[in-house]
Amino acid sequence: MDYQVIIPAAGSGKRMGAGYNKLFLELAGRPIIFHTLDVFASDPACKKIILVVQSAEEEWFLQQLGKETYTTEIQFAHGGTERQHSVYNGLKSALPEGVVLVHDGARPFIEHDTIGELISVATKSGAAIVAVPVKDTIKKVKDLDVVETIERSSLWQVQTPQAFHFSVLYNAHARAEAEHFMGTDEASLVERAGYSVKIVQGDYDNIKLTTPEDLYFAEAILKKRHHKREERN
Ligand code: C5P
16 A cells, blocks of 8 residues: 655754764664665655755755665655654645655664555554554652552553554644644654554564664664575575
8 A cells, every 4th residue: 555654854863972963874884864765765655755854954865865776756844843843844745645654764674564564554544653562661750769660561662653644644733733732753643633543563673773872783683684684595
């Protein structure tokens, strides 16, 4: 089933501490953002990529994209102060139909099988997100005092991609903007607008590269995938 994807790539990456956009950092000799773009550009179901970038970085992206052989349409949108603003700007450039995915530029390890399942669930239900069961015990804490231990079996760690019918995501964003609500993911806006959201179980490898130690995990994931490919050939 066809879809379009919004990829927010306009963050400053402060927690990575590189001093510049963390998506420019290289993994296996290639900027992180291009590992992410490769996944969607090589998926025949992906009809359009909306890449949300800071205006000051658009030139860098144009130059780098000029070296690629991608055939999928890539359109730029401009980033906002918060991720939510960036995604909403991207959404305004999307075709107002079908299923729209939102996927963090900083999650290069998403796989086609998971995307396919997500699209199929979102097409039927209107809203679906990728998540994995929480492995650790999670406690609610206030001033370093434990307030409560939360029942782990009901907890899921949410990732991207998140997929929605265009109108569901657009209505949710418009409402959040009108009511000055900021959420940490798209689904929280969609839930708040009264829609139900389905979970698709993803993979623990689909990490968001946030702090410097994540780069070690990223190298390990790349190595694992390289070995798997060699075993298959
Ligand atoms: O900072 P964090 O990694 O949580 O951001 C997730 C994704 O959202 C990143 O790919 C980042 O580039 C993007 N982002 C954005 N606009 C912002 C903040 C973050 O596009 N204002």
